[in-house]
Amino acid sequence: MTVRTRFAPSPTGFLHIGGARTALFSWAFAKKHGGKFILRIEDTDVARSTTEAVQAILDGMNWLGLDYDEGPFYQMQRMDRYKEVIQKMLQEGSAYYCYSTREELDALRESQMQQGLKPRYDGRWRPEEGKVLPEPPSGIPPVIRFKNPKDGNVVWNDLVKGEISIANQELDDLIIARADGTPTYNFCVVVDDWEMGITQVIRGDDHVNNTPRQINMLKALGATVPQYAHLSMILGDDGQKLSKRHGAVSVMQYDEDGYLPEAVLNYLARLGWSHGDDEIFSMQQFCEWFDLDHITPSAAQFNTEKLKWLNAHYIKLADRDYLVKDITGRLAQLNVSVSAQPDLVAVIDLYKERTNTLNELAESIVYFYRKPSIDHVAAEKHLVADIKPALENLTELLRTVDWNAEAIHHAINEVVTKFQLKFPKVAMPLRVLLTGIAQSPSIDQVMVLLGRCEVLARIAEFK
């Protein structure tokens, strides 16, 4: 049987890191097995679903390069089909109308909680052999409930967590259609997973508790039950649960923050999944290696430091043209327009080995295109008066020296020797004057790129 997996987000927000990993694992699993990956938008909560959120999810998938073979399917466009199935269930007796009001149900729930019971529907409208149902009240539009089996256990072999067994007694008759007739999540999932021929449902483990209900409905419909793989959640850097209020950010935020999609993908792949000691690998390699057997069942804490490490790695490998385009954009954000000189390609080459994010890279090269403000601490330490004669002497040499790193280096050495100094004694003030700070690549290389005219101008600032 061909593998068919799906990613089924609800469009109530952006694509966050947890969703992205779920999507990545589903995608990789399909790729690994030569199957199909399907995108399905679960938008049946009309009140909370937005087209902006749909777009945000699509953007996130696109940025990560998680392409889908089918879809996106929208559940709201499949209403007719859901209603058909519900009618069939009503006729067959696996579903029934329930006239309980929300107030009634709230009261029920509360009293059950007080008694230390698990809150659940008590089945007052559930048709039963020899049971006399109350007369349907007028003016109350009924919901439709699934008639869940009363006895036995629902058991499935979760591909991540192993065998999970839940007693039917723990389950109640869930609502599959609201009073306004629209079907609810648990029901739509069942119909869709069935009719879309999903073979492996890979999703967050907040759905573990929904699984037995879905299996029961699948069985009631005579459908094949797919395999399930429940991924544990991703915690924030601080070990706290991610939520809209706390730490959950869009994957697109990582783009804005200067992370490469390759880095995010590689990081996510390794978060909760492993292939021996391998840490750095391409998505192609990942798709070949990926399996459900090596997914950790426990929750994982996000670690930005490690993401940065991977990002630094991928920046070193990044395509030149890509970097130039990207960095030009980031510089523009900093109100820096890139002039022809110094050549941005050369500048990036000089810095890409020493940077963690693209934002850092952009910020650290601003001084090539705009005169830097001098850091006070650095100035105090290195721009001392007694170095002035040496710098003046260097200035003279720089006016006529061949403008390449070797010649410049030689010129600095000449001054160093003449004034009986150590190399850094001259290099550091130079560095501060030229870049504004005390850290930079090799100073002669910086000077080559900055250009003779600009170098002389900046040294002259030292009064």
Next chain:
RNA sequence: GUCCCCAUCGUCUAGAGGCCUAGGACACCUCCCUUUCACGGAGGCGACCGGGGUUCGAAUCCCCGUGGGGACGCCA
């Protein structure tokens, strides 16, 4: 409260009864490289939640405890 799940260095993890005096990676520390800061290289610090079993032998299997998480919606 009830049900379900989880538990190896600070973090991500390797580990499917002997290969484990528990391996790798990030972070941290030291040293080397050096023109500063990085990069890179070499070292170092650092963990099997507790208690019982099973077994010749347990990080690995079982039970109990503890801790953490999830679910209990006319949300998904």
